[in-house]
Amino acid sequence: MHNFCQTMSQTQAPRTGVPIMILKEGSQRTTGVDARRSNIQAAKVIAEILATSLGPRGMDKMLIDAFGDVTITGDGATILKEMEVQHPAAKLLIEVAKAQDAEVGDGTTTVVVLAGKLLELGEELLEEGIHPTIVIDGYKKAADYALKVAEEIAKPVELTKEQLLKVVSNALSSKVVAETRDYLANIVVEAALQAVETRDGKPYLDLDWIKIEKKKGKSIYETQLVRGIVLDKEVVHPGMPKRITNAKIAILDAPLEIEKPEWTTKISVTSPDQIKAFLDQEAEILKSYVDHLASIGANVVITQKGIDEVAQHFLAKKGIMAVRRVKRSDIEKLARATGAKIITSIKDARPEDLGTAGLVEERKVGEEKMVFVEDIPNPRAVTILVRGGSDRILDEVERSLQDALHVARDLFREPKIVPGGGAFEIEVARRVREFARKLPGKEQLAALKFADALEHIPTILALTAGLDPVDAIAELRRRHDNGEITTGIDVYGGKIADMAALNVWDPLLVKKQVIKSAVEAAIMILRIDDIIAAGAPKKEEKKGKKEGEEGEEKSETKFD
Numbered sequence: 132m133h134n135f136c137q138t139m140s141q142t143q144a145p146r147t148g149v150p151i152m153i154l155k156e157g158s159q160r161t162t163g164v165d166a167r168r169s170n171i172q173a174a175k176v177i178a179e180i181l182a183t184s185l186g187p188r189g190m191d192k193m194l195i196d197a198f199g200d201v202t203i204t205g206d207g208a209t210i211l212k213e214m215e216v217q218h219p220a221a222k223l224l225i226e227v228a229k230a231q232d233a234e235v236g237d238g239t240t241t242v243v244v245l246a247g248k249l250l251e252l253g254e255e256l257l258e259e260g261i262h263p264t265i266v267i268d269g270y271k272k273a274a275d276y277a278l279k280v281a282e283e284i285a286k287p288v289e290l291t292k293e294q295l296l297k298v299v300s301n302a303l304s305s306k307v308v309a310e311t312r313d314y315l316a317n318i319v320v321e322a323a324l325q326a327v328e329t330r331d332g333k334p335y336l337d338l339d340w341i342k343i344e345k346k347k348g349k350s351i352y353e354t355q356l357v358r359g360i361v362l363d364k365e366v367v368h369p370g371m372p373k374r375i376t377n378a379k380i381a382i383l384d385a386p387l388e389i390e391k392p393e394w395t396t397k398i399s400v401t402s403p404d405q406i407k408a409f410l411d412q413e414a415e416i417l418k419s420y421v422d423h424l425a426s427i428g429a430n431v432v433i434t435q436k437g438i439d440e441v442a443q444h445f446l447a448k449k450g451i452m453a454v455r456r457v458k459r460s461d462i463e464k465l466a467r468a469t470g471a472k473i474i475t476s477i478k479d480a481r482p483e484d485l486g487t488a489g490l491v492e493e494r495k496v497g498e499e500k501m502v503f504v505e506d507i508p509n510p511r512a513v514t515i516l517v518r519g520g521s522d523r524i525l526d527e528v529e530r531s532l533q534d535a536l537h538v539a540r541d542l543f544r545e546p547k548i549v550p551g552g553g554a555f556e557i558e559v560a561r562r563v564r565e566f567a568r569k570l571p572g573k574e575q576l577a578a579l580k581f582a583d584a585l586e587h588i589p590t591i592l593a594l595t596a597g598l599d600p601v602d603a604i605a606e607l608r609r610r611h612d613n614g615e616i617t618t619g620i621d622v623y624g625g626k627i628a629d630m631a632a633l634n635v636w637d638p639l640l641v642k643k644q645v646i647k648s649a650v651e652a653a654i655m656i657l658r659i660d661d662i663i664a665a666g667a668p669k670k671e672e673k674k675g676k677k678e679g680e681e682g683e684e685k686s687e688t689k690f691d
């Protein structure tokens with residue numbers, strides 16, 4: 132027993148000299164400085180990996196998953212998603228980036244880079260003997276002030292096509308789409324303006340109503356906005372029409388087949404007539420469904436479920452086009468675009484449940500057939516049909532479009548912009564430094580570090596532009612001191628320039644979220660002073676759990 136106790140990772144010997152086991156065997160505990168150092172180190176590594184891919188001239192990463200599939204991208208969110216990290220602090224940072232992506236859909240790289248820098252600079256203060264609580268307080272105050280400054284320097288933007296285009300095209304920064312940027316930005320803005328609605332008197336863009344469908348083609352320039360829905364499906368029966376104008380569409384969440392019962396059933400038949408009667412009856416039911424759909428005026432049927440061969444035959448005979456097994460999300464988009472009500476009981480379908488479209492047509496796109504539901508006067512759901520030479524290009528174009536769509540959505544939520552290219556960060560850093568002077572002693576040091584961390588963003592942009600970062604930051608600071616708040620780094624021109632003239636803007640919402648998320652992540656990691664990791668479960672333990680945890684369980688806390 133004594134030997135066993137010594138193998139336990141955590142033993143405490145109270146005054147009686149009897150060791151008490153607190154943690155399970157195999158657990159590891161790291162405390163204080165070591166815990167913090169290990170966490171900060173891990174976060175820094177993640178931030179360093181992402182840093183080189185910041186901005187439109189950042190580098191791409193090649194990511195290879197366990198199955199050997201390759202992704203090449205410079206998109207922060209995707210890099211993080213594909214990386215399989217082990218360290219809990221690194222995981223935490225990735226969670227924050229994911230939250231940023233979910234919340235505003237952009238600024239993922241920036242948030243991780245900023246959080247990493249806040250931790251790196253925070254560590255310097257800790258090493259000078261400043262308590263983490265003070266660093267945390269300093270960061271919090273600086274961040275609150277930075278958010279105020281952000282509001283002050285933001286510029287309102289009109290939600291017109293022209294204005295939206297300026298900001299949206301900036302978000303299409305991936306190298307793959309660089310050449311086609313204006314072309315794609317136009318599609319994104321038109322899609323957004325088509326799908327936007329008014330909620331509580333304010334514009335609201337729900338990106339669920341913009342479908343992205345991908346199909347291999349010759350060039351990205353074949354990408355198009357379809358004012359309606361494109362389904363990656365074929366018309367179900369060769370005898371059906373492939374083109375219907377003035378379509379009246381029945382959208383079903385019901386099968387056009389006789390559903391098999393879930394339990395096994397047995398039917399005893401004694402003569403061939405009985406089999407025939409049975410099948411006839413099935414056909415009769417299906418025919419009555421089709422007849423009813425035809426009687427309410429449907430000439431197109433689109434269902435989430437299946438369509439039996441017999442039903443296909445009846446539909447074809449009536450000249451009705453039909454598509455089956457359409458995804459639930461597409462069914463919803465179709466209903467919204469065509470103004471249809473989703474029919475769950477065919478017998479009860481009414482003419483007013485049908486949707487309308489000027490044209491429903493099966494067309495060949497590349498090598499495959501797709502069904503286009505289009506020519507709708509004012510569809511409230513649309514499709515961007517993405518084309519490109521390879522799957523990798525298609526994926527990267529889709530990611531860029533998603534970023535740009537999110538930027539459009541952010542602008543509808545809060546129609547304000549701030550200058551990009553690091554101009555925003557330099558200006559905020561400048562004002563935070565002024566503010567820091569008013570803070571007490573050591574908190575002031577933390578707030579100053581916060582300003583330094585912000586300047587890390589233009590520093591990286593300068594590097595990617597081939598500029599000397601030290602000179603660039605000095606020059607930017609000088610010009611901002613002179614009141615040029617929109618001066619930043621022109622990464623394409625490789626010089627310092629006015630971002631307003633170049634039209635490099637970011638949504639205020641993204642930048643505010645970057646500050647909030649990065650500081651939150653940094654604080655969360657700085658607060659940890661103890662890491663307690665459970666040992667890997669032993670083989671027998673795993674087995675025991677699988678077998679319904681039979682038998683006596685080992686006590687986790689033992690007193691010897």
Ligand SMILES: Nc1ncnc2c1ncn2[C@@H]1O[C@H](COP(=O)(O)OP(=O)(O)O)[C@@H](O)[C@H]1O
Pocket residue numbers: 184185186187189205206207208237238239240241242301304550551552553588592620621622623635636637
């Ligand atoms: N043409 C440009 N010139 C300078 N900076 C740019 C330009 N376009 C975008 N940026 C800057 O690049 C940064 C965004 O880079 P990106 O790689 O998209 O990262 P994130 O994932 O954080 O959005 C922003 O700071 C933005 O202002």
